[in-house]
Amino acid sequence: MTRILRLMLTAAGPYARQFRATLRTSLLATMLQAAAYACFVPLLAELCRDPVRTGRAWTWIGALAVLVAAEGALRVREMAFTYDYWHLVTGSTRLRLGAALRAMPQQELNRRAAGDLTQVVGGNATTAATAVSSLAALFVQLVTVPLVLGAVVIALDWRLGLVLVVGTLAAIPLVRQVQRRSGSGFREVDEADGEAAARIVEYVQGLPVLKATGQAGADSPRLLPVLDRQHETQAATNRSAALPVAGAQLLVQLALVGLVALGAALVLDARLTPATLLAVTVAAARFAEPLSLAAVMTKLFELSEAALARIDDVLAVRPLPVAEGGRPPTSFDISFEHVTFAYDGQHEPTLKDVDFTIPERSLTALVGPSGSGKTTVTRLISRYADPQHGTVRIGGVDMAGLSPDEVLRHIAVVFQDVYLFDDTIRANIALGRPDATDADIEDAARAAGIHDFVDALPERYATRVGEIGSALSGGERQRISIARAFLKDAPIVLLDEPTAALDSMSETVVQQAVDRLVAGKTVVVIAHRLSTVVGADQILVVEDGRVTQCGTHTDLLTASDGRYARMWAAQSAAREWQIPGGAHAL
Known part of the structure; x- marks a missing residue:
C-alpha cells in the first residue's frame, strides 16, 4: 500500500499538497469515527445498570454526538477534494503525460503503440484520478478503523481481542494472495487493454485494405486474437482472486462468530457482563466490516496500481540529455x-x-x-x-x-x-x-x-x-x-x-x-x-x-x-x- 500511495502522489502532481492534506483529514475523521464506536462501550454499560445513571448516559450520548458531528464536518472537507480536484488531477495528469510524450526521445515514442498510449492518456489517467480522489481516503478508513476498534476490544477483554487478532492474522495471507494474483493479473489486463486499443486503431485505419482482402468483420485475424486475449486475461484475473477473497471474508466472519461464542461462555460463567459483551460485539462488527471489504477492495487497489504504474512508466522516461555549453547554430552545414x-x-x-x-x-x-x-x-x-x-x-x-x-x-x-x-x-x-x-x-x-x-x-x-x-x-x-x-x-x-x-x-x-x-x-x-x-x-x-x-x-x-x-x-x-x-x- 505504501507503493500505491507513492504512485498516487506521483499522479496527484501539482495537487500533491492538497492530496496529503486530504489524507490527514481522512485519517483524523476515521479516528473520530472509531472513537465514536468506542463510546458505545461505556454507554451500553450505563444503560444496562440498575438503576441507570441518567447523567452519565447522557454524557456519553453527548460525546457520541460531538464525535459524529466532528467526523461529518471532516468528511465534507475530505469530499471537497474529490469534487473540486478530481477533474483537475485528471487534466493535470494528461497534461504532464502530454509534456512527457513531447519530450520523449522519438526512438522511445516510436516503440510504443499509438493505441497503447491512448489507453494511458485516456483510461489510465481517469483511473489514477479516481484513485487519488477516492480510493486513498477509503484505504485510510480500511486500515484505521480496525486498528482503533481492535485496540478498544483488547482493552475491554484481552481474550475476546485475541480471537479477533487470530482471525485477522489468518486472513492476511489470503489478502496478500489476492494482492499478488490481482497485481500481476491487472498488469496483464492493462497491457491487453492497451494492445486491444492499438489494434482497434490499426483496424479502423486499415479497414479498406481488410475489406479488400476479405479480413474485415468479427473474425478478422488482425483483431480477434487480441480481443480474445483481453477477454481471457480479464476472466483469468477475476477467477484467480475469487477464492482468496471468499476465504478472507469467511475467516473474518468466523472470528466474529468465535468472539460472540467465547463472550457468551464468559457471561454464562459470570466472568463477563452482558453489557460488555454487547459493547464488544458492536465494536467487533464494525471491526470486521472494513476487513471483509478490504479483501474485495484489494482488487480495485491493484487495478489502480496497474494504471498508476503505467502512467509512472511514461512520466519516468527521460528526455535526451542536453550537454552544457550548447549554442544555437548560426550556419547550417x-x-x-x-x-x-x-x-x-x-x-x-x-x-x-x-x-x-x-x-x-x-x-x-x-x-x-x-x-x-x-x-x-x-x-x-x-x-x-x-x-x-x-x-x-x-x-x-x-x-x-x-x-x-x-x-x-x-x-x-x-x-x-x-x-x-x-x-x-x-x-x-x-x-x-x-x-x-x-x-x-x-x-x-x-x-x-x-x-x-x-x-x-x-x-x-x-x-x-x-x-x-x-x-x-x-x-x-x-x-x-x-x-x-x-x-x-x-x-x-x-x-x-x-x-x-x-x-x-x-x-x-x-x-x-x-x-x-x-x-x-x-x-x-x-x-x-x-x-x-x-x-x-x-x-x-x-x-x-x-x-x-x-x-x-x-x-x-x-x-x-x-x-x-x-x-x-x-x-x-x-x-x-x-x-x-x-x-x-x-
Missing part, C-alpha cells in the same frame, strides 16, 4: 563524424562509422537499397536519438548540446507518407508556424501550388481534410505538407522521396513545389528514383550502414563497377520494360 548508431534492442548497428559533410545551401541525395540506413541518417539529423559513437553537427555545433526542440526549430520535413490531422486545411498548414496570419498561410499555399485548388472549394481554407487527410488526393495532401514546410521557412529541409507515391501529373506539380521549397536551403533527400536527383550537388550511396560512394551523378557513373552505376543501369532498364504481348495479354 551538416557533418557526421565517425557516427555509429544501433536502435534499441538491435545487436548490429544500423550505421557503422559513417563520416561525411553536407555543405550549407546544397542538395545532398541519399541513395541505396532498402534497409541500408538512409532514413536513420535523416533521423539523426533531427536528433531522433543520439549515436552510440561519433558526433553529428549542425553549423559546427554538436547536436548533443541542443535540445530536440531547438534542433527541429531549424528543420522542415516533408515525408513520403503525409499525415494530416482531421481539421481544416488552414489548421494543417499552420502547424508549420502557429502564429501565422491568413495571408501567410495563403502565400505558403501559393508557393506549394495548392492555393488555386483550395480557393475553388466551397469553404476554401476552412474545408476539413478528414481523418489522415482522407478527403484529399495524394498529391493534394503532399502539397499541403509542402505548404506547411514553406510556412516554417527552416534553413534545413529533409525530404523523404515526396513524389514516390504520386501519379505522373501530380508528381510534376509536387516536384515544382519542392524545387521552390529547397531554393537556398540545406537539403537532404532520400531518393529511390535516381532520375529525380541527377542534379544533386552530391550523392551519398549508403550500403549496409556505410557510405560507400560520394560524388555527383556524373562522377558516380564514371565508376562503372560501383553500386550507383549498377542501380542507374537497373532503373534505366526498368523504365523500358513493358508487359509482354501488349493489351492482348491482359
Whole structure:
C-alpha cells in the first residue's frame, strides 16, 4: 500500500499538497469515527445498570454526538477534494503525460503503440484520478478503523481481542494472495487493454485494405486474437482472486462468530457482563466490516496500481540529455563524424562509422537499397536519438548540446507518407508556424501550388481534410505538407522521396513545389528514383550502414563497377520494360 500511495502522489502532481492534506483529514475523521464506536462501550454499560445513571448516559450520548458531528464536518472537507480536484488531477495528469510524450526521445515514442498510449492518456489517467480522489481516503478508513476498534476490544477483554487478532492474522495471507494474483493479473489486463486499443486503431485505419482482402468483420485475424486475449486475461484475473477473497471474508466472519461464542461462555460463567459483551460485539462488527471489504477492495487497489504504474512508466522516461555549453547554430552545414548508431534492442548497428559533410545551401541525395540506413541518417539529423559513437553537427555545433526542440526549430520535413490531422486545411498548414496570419498561410499555399485548388472549394481554407487527410488526393495532401514546410521557412529541409507515391501529373506539380521549397536551403533527400536527383550537388550511396560512394551523378557513373552505376543501369532498364504481348495479354 505504501507503493500505491507513492504512485498516487506521483499522479496527484501539482495537487500533491492538497492530496496529503486530504489524507490527514481522512485519517483524523476515521479516528473520530472509531472513537465514536468506542463510546458505545461505556454507554451500553450505563444503560444496562440498575438503576441507570441518567447523567452519565447522557454524557456519553453527548460525546457520541460531538464525535459524529466532528467526523461529518471532516468528511465534507475530505469530499471537497474529490469534487473540486478530481477533474483537475485528471487534466493535470494528461497534461504532464502530454509534456512527457513531447519530450520523449522519438526512438522511445516510436516503440510504443499509438493505441497503447491512448489507453494511458485516456483510461489510465481517469483511473489514477479516481484513485487519488477516492480510493486513498477509503484505504485510510480500511486500515484505521480496525486498528482503533481492535485496540478498544483488547482493552475491554484481552481474550475476546485475541480471537479477533487470530482471525485477522489468518486472513492476511489470503489478502496478500489476492494482492499478488490481482497485481500481476491487472498488469496483464492493462497491457491487453492497451494492445486491444492499438489494434482497434490499426483496424479502423486499415479497414479498406481488410475489406479488400476479405479480413474485415468479427473474425478478422488482425483483431480477434487480441480481443480474445483481453477477454481471457480479464476472466483469468477475476477467477484467480475469487477464492482468496471468499476465504478472507469467511475467516473474518468466523472470528466474529468465535468472539460472540467465547463472550457468551464468559457471561454464562459470570466472568463477563452482558453489557460488555454487547459493547464488544458492536465494536467487533464494525471491526470486521472494513476487513471483509478490504479483501474485495484489494482488487480495485491493484487495478489502480496497474494504471498508476503505467502512467509512472511514461512520466519516468527521460528526455535526451542536453550537454552544457550548447549554442544555437548560426550556419547550417551538416557533418557526421565517425557516427555509429544501433536502435534499441538491435545487436548490429544500423550505421557503422559513417563520416561525411553536407555543405550549407546544397542538395545532398541519399541513395541505396532498402534497409541500408538512409532514413536513420535523416533521423539523426533531427536528433531522433543520439549515436552510440561519433558526433553529428549542425553549423559546427554538436547536436548533443541542443535540445530536440531547438534542433527541429531549424528543420522542415516533408515525408513520403503525409499525415494530416482531421481539421481544416488552414489548421494543417499552420502547424508549420502557429502564429501565422491568413495571408501567410495563403502565400505558403501559393508557393506549394495548392492555393488555386483550395480557393475553388466551397469553404476554401476552412474545408476539413478528414481523418489522415482522407478527403484529399495524394498529391493534394503532399502539397499541403509542402505548404506547411514553406510556412516554417527552416534553413534545413529533409525530404523523404515526396513524389514516390504520386501519379505522373501530380508528381510534376509536387516536384515544382519542392524545387521552390529547397531554393537556398540545406537539403537532404532520400531518393529511390535516381532520375529525380541527377542534379544533386552530391550523392551519398549508403550500403549496409556505410557510405560507400560520394560524388555527383556524373562522377558516380564514371565508376562503372560501383553500386550507383549498377542501380542507374537497373532503373534505366526498368523504365523500358513493358508487359509482354501488349493489351492482348491482359
